[in-house]
Amino acid sequence: MEAALNKPPLLTGQYAFFFDFDGTLVKLKPHPSQVTLPDNVQHHLRKLADLSQGALALISGRSINELDKFTQPEHYPVAGVHGAERRDINGQQFILSLPTNQMNAIRQQLQSWLADIDGVQIEEKPMAFALHYRHAPDRESWVHDCAEAIVAQYADLTLQQGKCVVEIKPGGVNKGEAVHQFMAEPPFSGRIPVFLGDDLTDEAGFDAVNQYHGVSIKVGQEATCARWRLEDVPAVWAWLSGQVAYFEQQRAITSRRADYESFSRSL
Ligand SMILES: [Mg+2]
Missing domain, CATH: 3.30.70.1020 (Trehalose-6-phosphate phosphatase related protein; domain 2)
Structure with a gap:
């Protein structure tokens, strides 16, 4: 039996966004090198990062180098190889190696x-x-x-x-650990984490986000510990676009209110 599609609510607070890449932001292809990140999705990611003071990271099984190629010219904070390599908001890298x-x-x-x-x-x-x-x-x-x-x-x-x-x-390397590491440092700390992923490797990320009472979103119908679901990659794109539109609207209202208050004080 298919799991119920429990769509995530509109997010209206201060969030830190974590995205898996393959099967979440890009559609899976027969070969990993064939995937593409559509321009409008790239645009919305950039906007969401801006609207969240940079609190947006990719957490993927791919290497950081590969992920950078897909998102260039942007260099987001990122955890690659399931967290075995990580780059923070300042560009500092933490890399685990084997002999x-x-x-x-x-x-x-x-x-x-x-x-x-x-x-x-x-x-x-x-x-x-x-x-x-x-x-x-x-x-x-x-x-x-x-x-x-x-x-x-x-x-x-x-x-x-x-x-x-x-x-x-x-061992000891997983997407949940990567979430915890990002959440311990600015600009992620103090925000509510949101994690979107489609695969078994993302379950550790969902579990970490659940510990923060955050928003865990499974892409697809398989069993999961995530609390919400989106059907597929296009549903993620639509969700992303809707969130960006909402946050932009809120920013415009706040800015108009600030202008009005400043105008009132000057009278
Ligand atoms: Mg994936």
Whole structure:
């Protein structure tokens, strides 16, 4: 049975916005490099960041470098590789790394097990490996077995399941931790967090936001701990546009009121 579509309310306070990227702000494509962020969505993101004093961050499984390419010329605060790398509002970066010999050993093992399997792609990130099997769904259990065999060898690694992808990444790294880190510093601190995401990796982000009594929004129909839902990526775009319009209207009213009060005092 499909879960009820519990649309988020109009947000009328001081919020900090966190967005997953793939499947949330951009539609999923057969290959991750094929996605595009439409100009009007980019425009609304920029406006929302401006209206929120910069309290808007992307939290994604992609690397920061990749995300910057999609949003250029904007460089938003961002957590990449599920939070293993993070850049704050001032541009300062915090990057977790794995020892080179460990990365080399894992790469070698994965290549010997998976390189010859059609449709399976090994994506190497600065401190993680993503094993994609969108084009070889019948190999799902073999890919999982390989990932589990790697993680069993290293106490500091863990698995992250996504849509047709399993990732090997450092333990203690997740989108919830990234939310907590942003919420501990300006301009996010003191605001109510809002998190939108579509995948299993986003559940930790929803859980963190729920702890702040914030607004957790699942994109799609799968089971979730998020409190609200939007149907799909176009519904996210419409929500984003509606929020920007509301905040702009509020800013215009506040500004007119300030002008009027200043005019009254001068009489
Ligand atoms: Mg996603």
